[in-house]
Amino acid sequence: MMAMMLFMVSITTFAQDVDAGLAAIETSTESLKRYVPVVTNLCYAIAGIVAMIGAISVYVKMNNEEQDVKKSIMMIVGACIFLIAAAQCLPLFFGL
Numbered sequence: 001m002m003a004m005m006l007f008m009v010s011i012t013t014f015a016q017d018v019d020a021g022l023a024a025i026e027t028s029t030e031s032l033k034r035y036v037p038v039v040t041n042l043c044y045a046i047a048g049i050v051a052m053i054g055a056i057s058v059y060v061k062m063n064n065e066e067q068d069v070k071k072s073i074m075m076i077v078g079a080c081i082f083l084i085a086a087a088q089c090l091p092l093f094f095g096l
Contacts, residue, residue, distance in 0.1 A: 036090055036091055037091075040087045040090055040091065043083050046083055047080045047084050050076065050083065054076030054079075058072055
């Protein structure tokens with residue numbers, strides 16, 4: 001009988017902990033959702049900065065007649081495409 005009572009007490013305690021955990025997860029999810037637009041705009045800003053610095057770098061390489069200009073262009077374009085795609089997928093990941 002005593003074991004049964006201890007079992008019932010532990011189940012109710014566990015149920016209270018689960019409810020508190022679910023509430024904490026929902027609170028953190030809501031606070032993360034508030035940061036998604038900020039991070040999206042930050043990704044766009046970083047992509048713009050990468051594009052500007054990359055354009056200057058490619059211009060300097062073209063003027064110096066270096067051999068790996070195409071490689072630099074492809075790397076910069078790839079980085080910008082990745083940042084823009086990440087900014088577009090971030091809201092979808094959090095369900096906004």
